Structure formats: structure tokens, C-alpha cells
Amino acid sequence: MQLNPYLSFNGQCEAAFKFYEQCLGGKIVAMLTYGSSPMADQTPPEWRDKIMHARLMVEDEILMGSDSPPEHYEQTNGMSVSLGIDNPEDAERIFHALAENGTVRMPIQTTFWATRFGMLVDQFGTPWMINCE
Incomplete structure (x- = not known):
């Protein structure tokens, strides 16, 4: 079993993961936008550059995240x-x-x-x- 944090962002996932890559000395190994996904035609134009899935490797550990559509975004609460x-x-x-x-x-x-x-x-x-x- 593997247990990984999966972070949700309000449109800042790309900037956050680039920041984490620098701070933690990791490597972004995946960053898929909504616009480059099979859902591109169902995505509003202003949201196509947002991140559908990001994956950062730090040694053998994985941190994942994405931009949640505004109607689904909730600020992180009750965890670290x-x-x-x-x-x-x-x-x-x-x-x-x-x-x-x-x-x-x-x-x-x-x-x-x-x-x-x-x-x-x-x-x-x-x-x-x-x-x-």
C-alpha cells in the first residue's frame, strides 16, 4: 500500500508545485492541464490552463495535487x-x-x-x- 497526500488548489496548483519542487528539492514528473485532457472541450476557456493532475517526486515520496473547479474547491482544513x-x-x-x-x-x-x-x-x-x- 502507498499513502500519498493529494492537495487541492483554487487555480494555483502549477505555481504551488513549482514552489514545492524548489523548497523540497524534488522533481515534477507530471503536470496535466484540463486543456490537454480528453475533457478539454467540456472545460471553460479560462480554466484550460489550470492543472488537472500534478505529481511531484521527492526522493521516494510522492505529492500530488490539482486545481479544483471553483464550485468544488474547499480550503484545506483539519489536516497538515x-x-x-x-x-x-x-x-x-x-x-x-x-x-x-x-x-x-x-x-x-x-x-x-x-x-x-x-x-x-x-x-x-x-x-x-x-x-x-
């Missing part, structure tokens, strides 16, 4: 994408990169369970937890 990072310096770097133009909920710091732990919501509305045990 949790990153387990082995090196405290990498944890700090990734935390601060993801926090750019976002909102820090808990600054990255030492806790009783981790060398570094922090929580943020990035500029695209995705909640993250960075944990370095």
Missing part, C-alpha cells in the same frame, strides 16, 4: 502535510522556505519530542508540519 526530516539544518531550511509569504503557526524550535518542530501554512493555503526527531 507532515515532513519527517533527518537533519536539523535541512528542517530549518525547508521550514523557512515553505513559510515564505505564508503564516507560521508554531516557529521551528526544540520540543520534548524533536530536535526541531514547526508548523506553518504556506502561501497557497497548505498546512505543513516539519519534524526532525
Whole structure:
């Protein structure tokens, strides 16, 4: 079994995944627009450049996402994408990169369970937890 986060965006998926690719050191391996899909003729012209499916590989891990049509989009609530990072310096770097133009909920710091732990919501509305045990 494989368990992957699948993120929904309100028209910002392409920008978000390019940002995540940079912050996380991954590689976008798929980015399909609505306009290049078999549904292109059923898609409003202003939505054809939006992302139907994106896939980012970070080492052996996968992050996926898409732009939800406006009538189906709901802001992320009640969950976070949790990153387990082995090196405290990498944890700090990734935390601060993801926090750019976002909102820090808990600054990255030492806790009783981790060398570094922090929580943020990035500029695209995705909640993250960075944990370095």
C-alpha cells in the first residue's frame, strides 16, 4: 500500500508545485492541464490552463495535487502535510522556505519530542508540519 497526500488548489496548483519542487528539492514528473485532457472541450476557456493532475517526486515520496473547479474547491482544513526530516539544518531550511509569504503557526524550535518542530501554512493555503526527531 502507498499513502500519498493529494492537495487541492483554487487555480494555483502549477505555481504551488513549482514552489514545492524548489523548497523540497524534488522533481515534477507530471503536470496535466484540463486543456490537454480528453475533457478539454467540456472545460471553460479560462480554466484550460489550470492543472488537472500534478505529481511531484521527492526522493521516494510522492505529492500530488490539482486545481479544483471553483464550485468544488474547499480550503484545506483539519489536516497538515507532515515532513519527517533527518537533519536539523535541512528542517530549518525547508521550514523557512515553505513559510515564505505564508503564516507560521508554531516557529521551528526544540520540543520534548524533536530536535526541531514547526508548523506553518504556506502561501497557497497548505498546512505543513516539519519534524526532525
